[in-house]
Amino acid sequence: MSHKREKFVSASDREAAFVAQRNRKMARSSHAYVRGNTQKFYEWLDSSQRSAVPAGPSVWIGGDCHVGNLGPLANAKGEIAIQIRDLDQTVIGNPAHDLVRLGLSLASAARGSDLPGVTTARMLEQMVEGYEQAFEDVQAGAKGEVARPEVVKIAMRDALRRKWRHLARERIEDTTPGIPLGERFWAPVRGVKEREQALLRPGERAPPGDVAALAR
Secondary structure, three states: OOOOOOOOOOHHHHHHHHHHHHHHHHOOOHHHHHHHOHHHHHHHHHHOOHHHOOOOOOEEEOOOOOHHHEEEEEOOOOOEEEEEOOOOOOEEEOHHHHHHHHHHHHHHHHHHOOOOHHHHHHHHHHHHHHHHHHHHHHHOOOOOOOOOOHHHHHHHHHHHHOOHHHHHHHHOOOOOOOOOOOOOOOOOOOOHHHHHHHHHOOOOOOOOOOHHHHHO
8 A cells, every 4th residue: 555645845834834733733622722832831821920830940841741742761771661752842940830731731631521620630639749759759768669550550561562563563554664754744855864864974074054944
């Protein structure tokens, strides 16, 4: 079976196409809106009473910590943990901002699923308790695994079972040993692929120009 031909969008038109696509997704639900509009979240924080948000130390934060950006990640030793997996908006800031954003994401997801208010409250309570527990374990010098909810254990077990063949079976549609870009990605514009390959070759300088600038 051949791959579906993707509609080509020129580099100059991609920003407008991306914005339109994002707005369509955000219109589907309140949770999708929260996920897709980080700027509005920080504008809301800035306009609210600053005393309402605890002032933590300036550290690296995810910047866009919502439910969809959490999932299993493996380190070089193959050890699995649930971590933030999308770091494109990482900044040095107040760690409370990540907690507020995660809480908002949980509450909007619960609202979109028509869950009762008491369930939303319990979800937020568990989030805060888990955050506090991490500090208690460090202060106590605890070693070993932190108690994980059953849903987290299931996600980690599924991640450990995943192999390359599972990804290939899901994504590759014919005998060609390549994974198609799919609907979420656009083909790179001319020159980007060559520059990326040069960056990955040790000891070789990339050709003049900025890869990110080429994609704009």
